[in-house]
Structure formats: C-alpha cells, structure tokens
Amino acid sequence: MEKFDLRSASLQEICAFMENIGEKRFRGEQVFEWINEKFVDDIDEMTNLSQALRAKVAQHGYISQVDIAHVQTSDDGSTKKFLLKMQNCGIIENGQGIVFVEAVLMEYRHGLSLCISSQAGCRMGCDFCATGTSGLLRNLTAGEIAAQLYKISKAQGRRISNIVLMGMGEPLDNYDNVIKFIHMVNHPKGINLGQRHITLSTSGLVNKIYKLAGENLQINLAVSLHVPNDQIRRRIMPIARKYSIDELLDACKEYSKNGRRITFEYIMLDGVNDSKSNAVELCKRVKGINCHVNLIPANEVPEKGYKKSKPQKIMEFRQILEASGVLVTQRRELGSDISAACGQLRNEQNKYQT
Numbered sequence: 001m002e003k004f005d006l007r008s009a010s011l012q013e014i015c016a017f018m019e020n021i022g023e024k025r026f027r028g029e030q031v032f033e034w035i036n037e038k039f040v041d042d043i044d045e046m047t048n049l050s051q052a053l054r055a056k057v058a059q060h061g062y063i064s065q066v067d068i069a070h071v072q073t074s075d076d077g078s079t080k081k082f083l084l085k086m087q088n089c090g091i092i093e094n095g096q097g098i099v100f101v102e103a104v105l106m107e108y109r110h111g112l113s114l115c116i117s118s119q120a121g122c123r124m125g126c127d128f129c130a131t132g133t134s135g136l137l138r139n140l141t142a143g144e145i146a147a148q149l150y151k152i153s154k155a156q157g158r159r160i161s162n163i164v165l166m167g168m169g170e171p172l173d174n175y176d177n178v179i180k181f182i183h184m185v186n187h188p189k190g191i192n193l194g195q196r197h198i199t200l201s202t203s204g205l206v207n208k209i210y211k212l213a214g215e216n217l218q219i220n221l222a223v224s225l226h227v228p229n230d231q232i233r234r235r236i237m238p239i240a241r242k243y244s245i246d247e248l249l250d251a252c253k254e255y256s257k258n259g260r261r262i263t264f265e266y267i268m269l270d271g272v273n274d275s276k277s278n279a280v281e282l283c284k285r286v287k288g289i290n291c292h293v294n295l296i297p298a299n300e301v302p303e304k305g306y307k308k309s310k311p312q313k314i315m316e317f318r319q320i321l322e323a324s325g326v327l328v329t330q331r332r333e334l335g336s337d338i339s340a341a342c343g344q345l346r347n348e349q350n351k352y353q354t
C-alpha cells in the first residue's frame, strides 16, 4: 500500500487516515497540529502519541521532507532568499521526488512577508522571467507549499504575517494543491493565517480565475497584466495567445464582486510597454474595475535582453495613471542584489538532479 503523505493532508483526511489504521479520530487532530502548528517534521517528535502509535503512523504514513539548503541575505539586510530542498518519497515519477525551489522573506514596517513558490519551474514561458526558462519540473504538494512558511518561520523564530504566492510557478496551474494549501494555513488548528493576509498572483488563467471566484475565499488576487494591448502581450506572454485581455478583465470583474479589489501588476520594460500611449491605453482598460495598479521596475534577467524602464519614464507613466484617477503603487526593488526579486528565481539547483 502506498504510504500516506501526512504533510499534505487536510484535518479531515488525517482523521480518516487514523480511523483507517484502527485509531481514534482525535489522534488525527493531534498529528495535524504537530505538523501545521508546531512545525515538526519527524513523527517521533509527536510526544503526545505513544511510541507504539508513532511506529504505527510511521508504518503507514510519512512527512515529506523540506529543508533549507541555502540562505542569502541582501546587503541592506531587508531581504533573505532561501533555497529549499523538497524531498518527497511519495513522488517518484521522472525521478522528480527531489526538487529545489526558492522563497523570499522581506521585512516591512508591518512585519514579515514571505514570497513562496507553488511549482518547481513554470510552463507559462513568459519571455521576461527566469523561472520559466527551464519549464515545469513538477507541482508542489499542498504540504510543500505550506512547509516553506513553516520552515522559514521556525528558522527565524518569528511569525510571518503575510504570504504572497509570487515565487516560482503559476499558482493557478497547480489549482487544487494551492486551494488546499490556503485552507491548511487558514485552519484554526494550524497557524490560522487570515485569508486577507494571502495574495495569489497569476499570469491570467481565465478559466481558473472564474473557478477561484466561485470558492468565495477572501484572498487577494494579483493579476500580471503587464501590457494593455493583445498584440504586445501575445508577444511576451504565451498565455495571452489563449485568452484576450478583454476575457481576462471580465474574469477579474467577476472576482472583484463582493468588494475584493484586484491588483494589476505591470512590469516596466524599457521600450516595450512603457510609453505614454501605453499608459493611456492602460487607463482605458482598467477604468471601472475595483483595482489598483502596481508598477514593477523590471528586474533584468541577463539572457533575456530586456532592460528596466528609465526612472523618468516610470514617473511619467505613473502620473498619467494618477491623473485619470487610477490608484497606483510602485514596487520597492528589494533583493535584486541576491537575485531574489520577481522573475529572478530560477532552477539552477535542479539542473544537477537526476
């Protein structure tokens, strides 16, 4: 019989597992708490279970291993990039039980924010992004997504107050595991992280945005719009060949019902999407949507050849948006000296795996 992945199980699933092995349901609650509240990753650390019971649990189940393999800190100390090794004995196809992903911890005035990965690699292939260059290795399990938070919080000895799903991968391309992860970290018997403290960023998988809207979650949605016209968007984001901007914005409107405000991310690429007429086009597009626009000065990925827009251009772009009443913020450029900024996370370590 295949062993049961305790790290990726919901409370109900662990309780059912306990019953299946002839134990009481409430034992499942204890195991769930050990993993998701106390952050243990060894069944033997579950000291309110007898040794015999721990042995039985270990015979039928396992906790997939997530380890911090490397840490880099930015010069100003505000940002740390973690390389995480994911070792899942339940995933053996293609020899991809072991993969490496990255997570980035940022210190803000209001607390710690962690940018986590949803996949090892990504198959969306956006032309400006380092993550997409080697394609998708595999989806992370719900537990592997959550464990990034648990491990790093434990290592720092501090609570992390915000999570952004903006690391490696396209979260909506790993839909079921991402939804399960949200329920896991939101659970009162786990770390009880409020849904409003979670932001999911997508490159625009329209069908999945509708599905997400139907889940009635309170999470924030960020959409990587990046270009206000289909012609250029199709050139740099393959997903735009499948869904037009009109279709994408209709899905966003649906999501923004119930008072949820959308963030449109807009990467500023020199000479590609940063002209005054692009700004005017963008205003027309987002008019009437409950949203704000987050301008991201592009992080340069050497082999991609894109350049970051000039500060003057970014300022003018911003002013045009503001003048027409669009809410705008500009992303701080944290962590670029350690390649921890958006779009700079890549799969270097994975190349060495067999």
Ligand code: SAH
Binding pocket: 122, 128, 129, 130, 165, 166, 167, 168, 169, 170, 171, 201, 202, 203, 223, 224, 265, 267, 296, 297, 298, 299, 300, 301, 342, 343, 344
């Ligand atoms: N796959 C999701 C989330 C991960 S990428 C998405 O695309 O939205 C997180 C953000 O970083 C996205 O807005 C993405 O477009 C942006 N990004 C990618 N490459 C970048 C780069 N070189 N410079 C700045 N931002 C980049």
Ligand code: SF4
Binding pocket: 122, 123, 124, 125, 126, 129, 130, 131, 132, 167, 168, 169, 170, 203, 343
């Ligand atoms: Fe994937 Fe997002 Fe990078 Fe596009 S920007 S390749 S969707 S991680």
